[in-house]
Each structure stands twice: as structure tokens, then as C-alpha cells.
Amino acid sequence: xxxxxxxxxxxxxxxxxxxxxxxxxxxxxxxxxxxxxxxxxxxxxxxxxxxxxxxxxxxxxxxxxxxxxxxxxxxxxxxxxxxxxxxxxxxxxxxxxxxxxxxxxxxxxxxxxxxxxxxxxxxxxxxxxxxxxxxxxxxxxxxxxxxxxxxxxxxxxxxxxxxxxxxxxxxxxxxxxxxxxxxxxxxxxxxxxxxxxxxxxxxxxxxxxxxxxxxxxxxxxxxxxxxxxxxxxxxxxxxxxxxxxxxxxxxxxxxxxxxxxxxxxxxxxxxxxxxxxxxxxxxxxxxxxxxxxxxxxxxxxxxxxxxxxxxxxxx
Amino acid sequence: xxxxxxxxxxxxxxxxxxxxxxxxxxxxxxxxxxxxxxxxxxxxxxxxxxxxxxxxxxxxxxxxxxxxxxxxxxxxxxxxxxxxxxxxxxxxxxxxxxxxxxxxxxxxxxxxxxxxxxxxxxxxxxxxxxxxxxxxxxxxxxxxxxxxxxxxxxxxxxxxxxxxxxxxxxxxxxxxxxxxxxxxxxxxxxxxxxxxxxxxxxxxxxxxxxxxxxxxxxxxxxxxxxxxxxxxxxxxxxxxxxxxxxxxxxxxxxxxxxxxxxxxxxxxxxxxxxxxxxxxxxxxxxxxxxxxxxxxxxxxxxxxxxxxxxxxxxxxxxxxxxxxxxxxxxxxxxxxxxxxxxxxxxxxxxxxxxxxxxxxxxxxxxxxxxxxxx
Numbered sequence: 001x002x003x004x005x006x007x008x009x010x011x012x013x014x015x016x017x018x019x020x021x022x023x024x025x026x027x028x029x030x031x032x033x034x035x036x037x038x039x040x041x042x043x044x045x046x047x048x049x050x051x052x053x054x055x056x057x058x059x060x061x062x063x064x065x066x067x068x069x070x071x072x073x074x075x076x077x078x079x080x081x082x083x084x085x086x087x088x089x090x091x092x093x094x095x096x097x098x099x100x101x102x103x104x105x106x107x108x109x110x111x112x113x114x115x116x117x118x119x120x121x122x123x124x125x126x127x128x129x130x131x132x133x134x135x136x137x138x139x140x141x142x143x144x145x146x147x148x149x150x151x152x153x154x155x156x157x158x159x160x161x162x163x164x165x166x167x168x169x170x171x172x173x174x175x176x177x178x179x180x181x182x183x184x185x186x187x188x189x190x191x192x193x194x195x196x197x198x199x200x201x202x203x204x205x206x207x208x209x210x211x212x213x214x215x216x217x218x219x220x221x222x223x224x225x226x227x228x229x230x231x232x233x234x235x236x237x238x239x240x241x242x243x244x245x246x247x248x249x250x251x252x253x254x255x256x257x258x259x260x261x262x263x264x265x266x267x268x269x270x271x272x273x274x275x276x277x278x279x280x281x282x283x284x285x286x287x288x289x290x291x292x293x294x295x296x297x298x299x300x301x302x303x304x305x306x307x308x309x310x311x312x313x314x315x
Numbered sequence: 316x317x318x319x320x321x322x323x324x325x326x327x328x329x330x331x332x333x334x335x336x337x338x339x340x341x342x343x344x345x346x347x348x349x350x351x352x353x354x355x356x357x358x359x360x361x362x363x364x365x366x367x368x369x370x371x372x373x374x375x376x377x378x379x380x381x382x383x384x385x386x387x388x389x390x391x392x393x394x395x396x397x398x399x400x401x402x403x404x405x406x407x408x409x410x411x412x413x414x415x416x417x418x419x420x421x422x423x424x425x426x427x428x429x430x431x432x433x434x435x436x437x438x439x440x441x442x443x444x445x446x447x448x449x450x451x452x453x454x455x456x457x458x459x460x461x462x463x464x465x466x467x468x469x470x471x472x473x474x475x476x477x478x479x480x481x482x483x484x485x486x487x488x489x490x491x492x493x494x495x496x497x498x499x500x501x502x503x504x505x506x507x508x509x510x511x512x513x514x515x516x517x518x519x520x521x522x523x524x525x526x527x528x529x530x531x532x533x534x535x536x537x538x539x540x541x542x543x544x545x546x547x548x549x550x551x552x553x554x555x556x557x558x559x560x561x562x563x564x565x566x567x568x569x570x571x572x573x574x575x576x577x578x579x580x581x582x583x584x585x586x587x588x589x590x591x592x593x594x595x596x597x598x599x600x601x602x603x604x605x606x607x608x609x610x611x612x613x614x615x616x617x618x619x620x621x622x623x624x625x626x627x628x629x630x631x632x633x634x635x636x637x638x639x640x641x642x643x644x645x646x647x648x649x650x651x652x653x654x655x656x657x658x659x660x661x662x663x664x665x666x667x668x669x670x671x672x673x674x675x676x677x678x679x680x681x682x683x684x685x686x687x688x689x
Contacts, residue, residue: 054529055528055529056525056528056529058687076531076533077531079529079530079531080530080531082529084525084526084529086522086525086526088522090521090522090523090525090526091523092325092329092523094328094329094332094333095325095328095329095332099325099328102316102321102324103321103322103324103325104526104530105316105321106316106317106318106320106321106322106324106325107318107321107322107526107527107530107531107532108318108530108531109316109317109318109531110316112316115316135332151526
């Protein structure tokens with residue numbers, strides 16, 4: 001479904017909040033029909049970038065084109081092409097889901113015929129049919145988020161911008177939401193989403209831009225990023241708390257990092273070395289909880305690039 | 316749906332679902348109207364307790380004085396046998412004045428044609444003191460005239476006679492006819508301003524303004540939508556107040572809807588525009604709401620709602636004359652009391668239109684500036 005046509009083109013984007021550089025020479029392009037992720041910790045500049053694309057914030061320097069339209073010259077045309085789904089639920093509690101949709105549709109001057117069609121489609125497609133006529137205040141958190149997403153795409157925009165759409169979700173609802181995003185992609189939408197969840201970026205994004213301190217520090221497909229920057233696979237050993245010293249003596253000859261009761265061993269061929277390590281641990285009667293080969297994650301990529309974890313916030 | 320209508324429909328629907336808001340939208344005019352009906356719905360809108368000490372005993376003259384004071388309707392008399400006791404009640408502000416009819420009052424009046432009455436007035440409230448003093452003095456002047464006419468069977472003439480007449484354009488009015496046009500300014504001043512103050516600041520607080528701003532709707536259209544909803548809510552307040560005024564006070568006024576409606580509309584637009592300005596300046600809903608209430612309370616003294624602006628010191632009158640709502644109050648009064656025609660209220664209408672346009676433009680600029688600051 002992904003084409004090679006670039007529909008969002010950002011070039012040399014700069015944004016300052018006083019002395020602080022929120023965005024520092026950010027450049028990237030988003031292909032039509034792909035899910036493009038912005039991955040980074042809180043404060044990396046993801047939300048600022050998304051809000052600029054949605055016309056909520058101005059930028060100091062650079063150029064943004066959406067479908068060939070200049071964001072500065074044609075902000076209203078561009079806004080009509082984007083569906084914005086922020087992390088907070090922006091629905092009116094006292095109105096029903098349908099009434100919220102009607103309001104959202106009116107902002108885009110949708111005709112009543114088109115609105116009817118879209119409500120029918122969205123409610124089935126995004127699973128809001130059963131609570132369409134219920135007031136938002138009566139909905140669960142998950143229902144609200146689904147309704148929020150549906151309201152964001154009620155005008156059938158080709159681009160959907162989602163700012164940390166699954167933050168605070170439990171794993172089941174998160175997975176359900178990922179499926180919804182993939183379904184939107186299958187219906188030809190281009191999705192640009194921000195997240196600080198490496199699994200989310202890995203699971204659903206076609207390409208990921210890793211952001212740190214207002215800059216894009218790496219951009220590619222998750223698999224390529226992991227392979228080229230994340231390093232080789234390693235062996236992870238987790239032992240009982242009182243066995244850590246004994247285990248470390250055994251593993252000492254390998255290149256390793258230990259933290260609490262977990263030791264990560266870096267060797268050239270982890271799949272061959274893992275049985276050898278297991279055997280040694282068993283022979284010394286060291287009680288192990290887990291011995292496994294772990295592939296590099298986007299978190300590893302981020303750590304390699306910045307020296308920090310994704311969950312760390314900027315001071 | 317048109318985005319302006321969409322925003323207005325959303326706001327009106329939300330309004331109808333907020334039971335507390337509906338309650339206060341209706342309760343506010345009801346309370347104000349009931350209060351004003353209780354105060355001004357009577358023929359004589361003033362009554363004070365007066366202590367009477369009759370040291371002259373019961374004579375036809377003292378009987379006539381006491382029953383005469385009683386029948387004015389302005390005073391409620393309390394009889395005291397001891398003057399000191401009456402003065403203690405005066406100090407306790409249980410009575411507003413003490414009238415002492417001295418010994419030989421009737422005799423002196425009949426045979427020397429001159430007598431004295433002692434009047435002590437509570438000075439803690441200058442307005443009440445003045446009304447009570449004037450009322451009692453006038454009563455005795457009139458009483459003496461009546462007594463003179465009866466005794467000498469001829470008309471008493473004061474040295475200079477002032478022939479006073481009252482000019483009325485329209486019909487003769489009473490207190491309630493005077494107060495109703497002023498009360499109809501309440502929704503223009505309070506409902507419109509308070510409703511529109513909440514319009515942006517609450518959306519901003521809740522975060523929903525983000526959604527509106529991320530859509531292709533232009534700021535001016537967003538404000539138009541908010542204005543439509545605020546106009547609707549103000550109209551409800553005006554309607555409730557009008558119905559109550561007609562049913563409770565039954566004032567003899569000219570209800571020329573074709574003239575009153577545009578004045579009300581322009582007055583509301585001024586209030587709404589002012590509210591939008593406050594909404595753009597206020598950072599939190601509470602701050603904006605407090606600002607709107609404070610401004611409303613202050614403005615009501617400047618615009619001639621309760622009393623003519625001539626009551627104000629000159630420098631405050633000048634302020635009153637630059638407040639657009641003064642012209643709405645004036646135009647409403649002109650139509651309802653003076654039966655003014657369209658050509659007679661053109662100037663206030665032009666002033667209201669110009670001020671609404673200017674205030675609205677300032678509101679739009681402030682909103683745009685706030686958006687740009689983001």
C-alpha cells in the first residue's frame with residue numbers, strides 16, 4: 001500500500017521556546033500510505049513537531065510541505081487534509097458520540113449525506129457502533145479513545161496525525177488500537193504517530209525517526225535501525241538474587257554488563273554460546289530464572305545513539 | 316453543516332445538558348425580578364418606622380396628626396409614652412425618626428396660630444434621613460394648610476407659589492415603569508458577558524480548542540459560532556425576564572418588539588464582544604469568570620440601569636457616557652417609556668453598532684494574537 005510519493009516533506013525545521021531549542025534542523029519525508037513513527041523520550045520535540053504540522057504552533061525556520069502545499073501559505077487547506085488525534089480525549093462529555101462526530105464534521109463543512117456515510121463507516125470500522133448514541137461521560141477510557149480516533153478521521157482525511165495515541169493503555173487495548181491503526185493504513189491513510197514506546201514503534205511503524213533533544217538522530221525501517229545501530233544479539237541471564245556473585249564468577253571471561261540479578265553477555269555467536277553458559281550454570285547449581293538470546297530493540301538503538309534510555313526525561 | 320452553525324449547535328446542546336447552567340440562567344432573572352417586584356411593585360416604594368411621643372394628650376388635633384401620618388403609607392408609626400425610650404429605640408435604629416408632639420401643641424396651634432414639633436432623625440443613613448425629614452416636614456406643611464382652610468374657611472397661600480407640572484412623553488409612569496427598562500439591561504450586561512467569557516477559556520482549559528484550531532475553521536468563524544450560541548442564551552434570559560416583568564409587575568409600558576429586539580441584539584453583541592475580550596485575556600476559567608462578574612457589577616452603576624447617570628459625579632458621568640451599554644439602557648427606556656420611534660433612537664443604535672464592531676474586532680485580534688503566541 002505504501003507508495004514512493006512523499007506527501008509530507010519537512011526541511012530544516014527550527015523552533016525555539018525562548019532560549020530552548022525545541023526543534024533543531026529537523027528534516028524528514030513521509031511516504032504516502034505508510035505509518036511513520038517519531039520515537040523519543042518525553043521532551044524530545046515530538047509533540048511540538050506534530051503540533052506544527054497540524055497548524056497549532058508556528059515555527060521559526062524551515063519549510064513544511066503537505067501534498068505539495070506550503071504550510072505557511074496554505075494552512076487551512078492543509079488542515080483539511082489532516083486528522084489530528086491528540087493523546088488526550090478531546091470530546092465533549094455532555095454530548096453523545098454521534099453529536100461529537102457531528103461537531104467534528106461541521107468543522108470540516110461535511111455535507112449531511114457525507115456525514116451519514118462517514119458515521120456509518122467509522123462506527124463499524126473503528127468499533128464505536130454500540131455506543132454511538134451514548135454520552136461520552138458514560139464511556140470507559142478505551143471507548144473514549146476509540147471515539148476520539150473516530151472523531152479525528154470523520155472527515156476522511158488522507159493523513160492522520162496521532163500524538164502518543166496509546167499512552168496509558170493496558171496491553172490489550174494497546175494491541176487493539178495498533179490493529180485499528182494498521183486498518184487505517186490498509187484503507188489508504190498515511191499515519192504519522194509519535195510514541196516513546198519502542199515496541200509500538202517496532203510493531204506498527206514502517207519507518208521510524210528517532211528524536212533526541214529536538215533532533216532526528218536516526219531514521220529508517222525499524223529492522224534496519226536495529227541491525228545497523230542496535231548491535232548484535234546477546235545472551236541475557238537472570239539468576240536468583242543470592243546467586244549473582246557465583247554467576248558473575250562463571251561469566252567473568254565474557255564481555256558482559258550486570259545489573260541487579262541480570263547479566264547481559266555479548267559474544268560473537270550467542271546461539272552457540274548460550275548452551276555452554278547454561279551448562280556451566282547448572283553444573284555449579286546456580287538457580288537461574290531465565291537464559292535467553294535477545295535481539296537488539298529500538299531501545300538499544302536509542303541507548304547507542306544518545307547514551308540514555310527512552311524512559312528518561314530531559315532535565 | 317456550516318462550521319459556524321456547528322459550533323453554535325454544539326454550545327447550545329452543551330448548555331441544555333448542563334442542568335446547573337440552565338438553572339442559573341433562569342434563576343438569575345427570576346431572583347432579580349422577584350426582588351425588584353417586592354421593592355418597586357408597590358405604589359409607594361418607601362416605608363420607615365417612626366416613633367411618636369404624644370405629650371399633649373388626646374385632642375382632635377393630635378388625633379388628626381397621628382392618623383394623618385399613618386395614612387401617608389410612607390411611615391409606620393410606633394407610639395411611645397416616654398420620649399427617652401423612643402430616643403433609645405432611635406439609637407438602636409429600630410425607628411428612623413422620633414416625632415414629639417409637645418404639651419400645649421393643640422392649644423398653641425388653635426390660639427396663637429404657632430406651635431412646635433420636635434423631630435429627631437437617625438443620621439446613620441443620610442438618604443433615609445433626608446427622605447424621612449422631608450416627608451415629615453411636608454406632612455406638617457400640608458396639615459397646617461388644611462387646618463387653616465378649615466378654621467378660617469379660606470385658602471392658605473404661601474408667599475410664593477410654585478406651579479409645578481410634570482411633563483410626560485408617552486404615559487405617566489410609576490416606580491415599576493421606571494425600573495423595568497433598567498432591569499431588561501441585566502441580561503445584556505451579565506448573561507451575554509458571562510456566557511461569552513466562558514466560550515473560549517473553557518475550551519482552552521479542557522483542551523478542545525486544540526481540536527478546533529487544528530481544523531480548517533478560521534478564528535473569526537469560530538468566534539461567530541461562539542457568538543451565535545451566546546446570543547441564544549442571552550435571548551433566553553431576556554425572555555424569562557420580560558415574561559416575569561409583564562406578569563408580576565404589569566407595567567404600563569410600550570413593548571415595541573420591532574424596536575426593542577434590535578436594541579437588545581446590539582446590546583447583547585456589546586456584552587458578548589466584551590466577554591470574548593475577557594476570555595482571550597483570562598488564563599483560567601475562574602479568573603475570566605471573576606473578571607466578567609466584577610466588570611458587570613461595576614458597569615451597572617454607570618449605565619443608568621437603576622438611577623439616572625446624573626446621580627454620578629461629573630467625572631463618573633463622563634465614564635458612563637463612553638460605555639456602550641449606557642446607550643442600550645437609554646434606547647430601551649426611550650422606547651418603553653417615551654414611546655420613541657425609530658428616528659429617535661438612531662443615534663444610540665449607531666453608537667451600539669459602532670462599539671460592538673470595535674469591541675468584536677479587538678476580540679478577534681486578541682484571539683489571533685493568543686493563537687500566534689502559541
